[in-house]
Amino acid sequence: MALPRPPRRARPTTSTMPTAGVARVARPHTRPRRPPTVPGSFNTLPELLKANKTWAANMVKLDPNFFANLANQQSPQLLWIGCSDSRVPANQIINLAPGEVFVHRNIANVVNHGDLNALSVLQYAVDVLKVKHVIVTGHYGCGGVAASMTNQQFGLIDNWLRTIKDVYQANEAKLDALKDPKAKLDLMVELNVANSVRNVCATTIVQNAWKRGQELSVHGWCYRLEDGVIRDLDICISQPEQISRIYNVMSGKTVANA
Numbered sequence: 001m002a003l004p005r006p007p008r009r010a011r012p013t014t015s016t017m018p019t020a021g022v023a024r025v026a027r028p029h030t031r032p033r034r035p036p037t038v039p040g041s042f043n044t045l046p047e048l049l050k051a052n053k054t055w056a057a058n059m060v061k062l063d064p065n066f067f068a069n070l071a072n073q074q075s076p077q078l079l080w081i082g083c084s085d086s087r088v089p090a091n092q093i094i095n096l097a098p099g100e101v102f103v104h105r106n107i108a109n110v111v112n113h114g115d116l117n118a119l120s121v122l123q124y125a126v127d128v129l130k131v132k133h134v135i136v137t138g139h140y141g142c143g144g145v146a147a148s149m150t151n152q153q154f155g156l157i158d159n160w161l162r163t164i165k166d167v168y169q170a171n172e173a174k175l176d177a178l179k180d181p182k183a184k185l186d187l188m189v190e191l192n193v194a195n196s197v198r199n200v201c202a203t204t205i206v207q208n209a210w211k212r213g214q215e216l217s218v219h220g221w222c223y224r225l226e227d228g229v230i231r232d233l234d235i236c237i238s239q240p241e242q243i244s245r246i247y248n249v250m251s252g253k254t255v256a257n258a
């Protein structure tokens with residue numbers, strides 16, 4: 001039996017179609033057109049393409065062989081696992097050029113063993129690119145972590161946030177002892193980073209690399225949106241014997257205000 005077809009949506013007439021980019025099409029009534037007062041902000045997609053041409057030309061001015069060299073190979077020394085949050089772009093905040101950092105981002109920088117996407121990135125980074133460092137970078141004020149600390153339903157993403165809820169449950173006593181919601185979120189963000197570091201270290205990808213003597217360290221960092229500064233959570237795992245050390249960050253200490 002055929003499923004009933006959904007009613008056809010009327011096509012907008014040519015006169016009502018926005019002539020600007022997709023950004024305006026996606027949310028035509030929810031946000032007013034923003035003047036480009038912030039460097040890099042834009043109103044239309046063609047502006048982005050123009051900005052790209054300018055950027056590429058400037059890069060060639062600095063180094064005529066920049067793109068030719070980059071096209072031939074990439075040899076980043078680090079894999080960045082971070083949050084998808086638009087305010088935490090990997091290359092910019094650690095001031096690295098294209099080609100210098102291999103990146104995986106998702107909501108709340110979660111690494112779990114069922115995520116083929118994250119594991120595939122990790123395998124390519126470790127086995128093929130031979131990165132020397134894997135850095136899990138969370139950020140204070142992370143909306144994904146904050147959402148996981150509520151009992152609200154948000155839809156499909158609830159399944160993703162479940163991993164973070166498990167981190168909360170494992171540290172419930174410490175977290176519940178904190179009465180200040182901001183301090184609680186700060187610690188939860190750090191614990192979530194530590195959990196992702198532990199999950200990276202627990203993979204056969206990383207452990208096999210250590211077994212064959214490959215130089216590889218896994219780190220936990222946390223970025224603060226308010227000042228643009230990364231805090232080192234003092235997690236640096238470079239051999240299997242160290243894995244238990246990541247629990248140091250779970251002792252209730254935080255470096256959020258360091």
Ligand SMILES: [Zn+2]
Pocket residue numbers: 083084085107108109139141142143144145
């Ligand atoms: Zn986030």
